[in-house]
Amino acid sequence: MQIVPFDSRDGLIWIDGTYVKWNDAKCHVLNHGLHYASCVFEGLRVYEGKIFKLTEHTERLFKSAEILDLKIPFDSTEIISISNEIVKKQNIINGYIRPVVWRGSEIMAISAKSSTTHIAIATWEWPSYFSPEGILDGIRLTVADWVRPSPESAPTDSKAAGLYMICSLSKHKAESKGFDDALMLDYRNYIAEATGANIFFVKENALFTPKPDCFLNGITRQTVIGLAKKLNIEFYEDHFDLKFLEDCDEVFLTGTAVEITPVSCIDKYKFKIGKITKMLIEEFQKEVLI
Numbered sequence: 001m002q003i004v005p006f007d008s009r010d011g012l013i014w015i016d017g018t019y020v021k022w023n024d025a026k027c028h029v030l031n032h033g034l035h036y037a038s039c040v041f042e043g044l045r046v047y048e049g050k051i052f053k054l055t056e057h058t059e060r061l062f063k064s065a066e067i068l069d070l071k072i073p074f075d076s077t078e079i080i081s082i083s084n085e086i087v088k089k090q091n092i093i094n095g096y097i098r099p100v101v102w103r104g105s106e107i108m109a110i111s112a113k114s115s116t117t118h119i120a121i122a123t124w125e126w127p128s129y130f131s132p133e134g135i136l137d138g139i140r141l142t143v144a145d146w147v148r149p150s151p152e153s154a155p156t157d158s159k160a161a162g163l164y165m166i167c168s169l170s171k172h173k174a175e176s177k178g179f180d181d182a183l184m185l186d187y188r189n190y191i192a193e194a195t196g197a198n199i200f201f202v203k204e205n206a207l208f209t210p211k212p213d214c215f216l217n218g219i220t221r222q223t224v225i226g227l228a229k230k231l232n233i234e235f236y237e238d239h240f241d242l243k244f245l246e247d248c249d250e251v252f253l254t255g256t257a258v259e260i261t262p263v264s265c266i267d268k269y270k271f272k273i274g275k276i277t278k279m280l281i282e283e284f285q286k287e288v289l290i
């Protein structure tokens with residue numbers, strides 16, 4: 001399949017209050033976001049024309065920006081209504097939305113507090129991962145060399161672009177070794193998450209997930225925990241090291257992009273795609289259409 005580059009597509013992108021043609025949605029090469037990572041973003045999914053958890057994602061966008069000392073020049077109700085509007089304008093039925101906030105080009109130095117803050121929202125058709133056969137075979141992970149930083153060394157509660165530097169490096173390395181993604185440990189050597197998704201384990205029919213104290217408490221993660229509680233699945237949130245994987249039966253990732261994706265192995269540890277994972281996938285598919 002040929003992928004059309006993201007700067008050469010058709011349609012409209014909303015940027016700083018106006019819709020511009022997709023190919024005209026540009027910012028200057030000397031902007032602070034690009035040079036110093038003063039940039040936060042979001043990822044949302046559209047299911048059957050409706051945005052899943054729009055309020056939660058919008059709240060997180062504002063929180064991420066605030067943590068990075070960026071003041072979005074719109075309020076959250078405006079961003080919610082633009083998000084709904086652009087999905088309609090672009091005729092998106094099953095797709096993805098990418099809001100992004102960055103500091104502008106007035107000052108090219110570390111200190112740039114008086115610079116302007118910009119925001120853009122783009123959306124494109126992107127069908128759910130569930131449909132392609134094969135995802136149920138599970139994906140293969142390998143442990144990354146990079147570890148997630150402590151909350152004292154990075155703004156770990158923010159969906160900040162800068163935090164993805166080690167994610168891309170880890171995922172590239174995993175792919176070059178023939179894996180699909182990397183499992184990242186944290187600064188204490190506890191299991192943290194994958195490069196763009198949270199992780200869950202199933203052991204003797206109980207569900208486990210790492211405590212999100214140095215990485216994103218994903219909105220999909222929170223949704224899945226809610227579904228597990230509704231289904232009366234025993235649930236624990238704690239710190240786990242790699243030894244915990246030894247007798248796990250099932251493992252899966254959660255995230256807006258990956259939805260619920262089963263994991264078939266993490267290096268030498270193998271897992272089956274079992275009934276708890278399948279049950280949660282089924283419930284999640286219903287939930288996104290409510």
Ligand code: PMP
Nearest residue numbers: 196197198216218219220255256
């Ligand atoms: N962790 C990271 C690093 C992510 O990029 C994402 C995707 N936003 C998640 C976890 C999952 O978050 P969510 O379920 O809110 O998409």
